[in-house]
Amino acid sequence: SQVLRVHQLAKAYTNRRKQIMALALSGIDLTVEHGEFVSIMGPSGSGKSTLLNLLAGLDKPSSGELWVQGENMTTLHPNQLALFRRRNLGFVFQDYNLLDTLTLGENVGLPLSLDGKTGPEIRQRVKEVMGFLGIADFMQRYPYEVSGGQQQRAAVARAVVHNPSLLLADEPTGNLDSASARALLELFQRLNKDLGATILMVTHDPLSASYSQRVISIKDGYVYNEMRRTSDQQQF
Numbered sequence: 001s002q003v004l005r006v007h008q009l010a011k012a013y014t015n016r017r018k019q020i021m022a023l024a025l026s027g028i029d030l031t032v033e034h035g036e037f038v039s040i041m042g043p044s045g046s047g048k049s050t051l052l053n054l055l056a057g058l059d060k061p062s063s064g065e066l067w068v069q070g071e072n073m074t075t076l077h078p079n080q081l082a083l084f085r086r087r088n089l090g091f092v093f094q095d096y097n098l099l100d101t102l103t104l105g106e107n108v109g110l111p112l113s114l115d116g117k118t119g120p121e122i123r124q125r126v127k128e129v130m131g132f133l134g135i136a137d138f139m140q141r142y143p144y145e146v147s148g149g150q151q152q153r154a155a156v157a158r159a160v161v162h163n164p165s166l167l168l169a170d171e172p173t174g175n176l177d178s179a180s181a182r183a184l185l186e187l188f189q190r191l192n193k194d195l196g197a198t199i200l201m202v203t204h205d206p207l208s209a210s211y212s213q214r215v216i217s218i219k220d221g222y223v224y225n226e227m228r229r230t231s232d233q234q235q236f
């Protein structure tokens, strides 16, 4: 089944006088099936951030539509959209975005407490996810007390703790050394294969993209190439 469908999505940035400053996306079509690990690749300025902001519901398209789990996100009202995002999407950012005043465990549990889950249920699930990601020992630590790679794992744990339909990752390896980056990408593969997570990752790094099953290349705001990895190939 389809987790994501994007039809003729376009975004023009305009100034206060409604003059177009940049046509960031011009008619993007794409679909992501349940259980896929897809990456969107493109050089700086190709529209990656714009596309991700639209998929995340953080910005409105100029035209076109996008469905997540069959729900048309472009027509949801703001408070429905907020709830829909919280339940159906998980986000991993380049700069982790962990809250410094909370322990890693509290950070990871945040999506569950925001969704009204109770203490014991949250603790159980946080333990399970942090265990899967190999950071169970760091539950009581604060973000500044652990390495960048461990912070990124905690950010991934927080992004998947509520079993989102779609995990969106924005340059997740951007701030990691190459060993931590490889470890994170292998983790994404495990989340995808072992837990069936559907992942859409934006990256400008071909090595990162090679960990996914399908690479959608964009430039100047449109899709110009798509490649699918065959099972016997390690990389493209």
Ligand code: ADP
Residues within 6 Å of the ligand: 013, 014, 021, 022, 023, 024, 042, 043, 044, 045, 046, 047, 048, 049, 050, 051
């Ligand atoms: P990428 O993430 O691939 O670097 P972006 O989506 O950030 O690309 O940008 C795509 C195009 O849209 C670029 O030409 C960029 O300058 C322009 N752009 C992005 N954000 C804005 C904005 N808020 N206002 C005006 N132009 C923007």
Ligand code: ADP
Residues within 6 Å of the ligand: 022, 045, 049
């Ligand atoms: P990323 O590093 O994720 O590609 P960018 O460097 O493209 O992000 O953009 C960083 C921020 O600046 C974003 O919020 C984007 O919307 C904004 N931005 C990018 N290009 C422009 C632009 N030409 N005019 C105004 N804002 C822009």
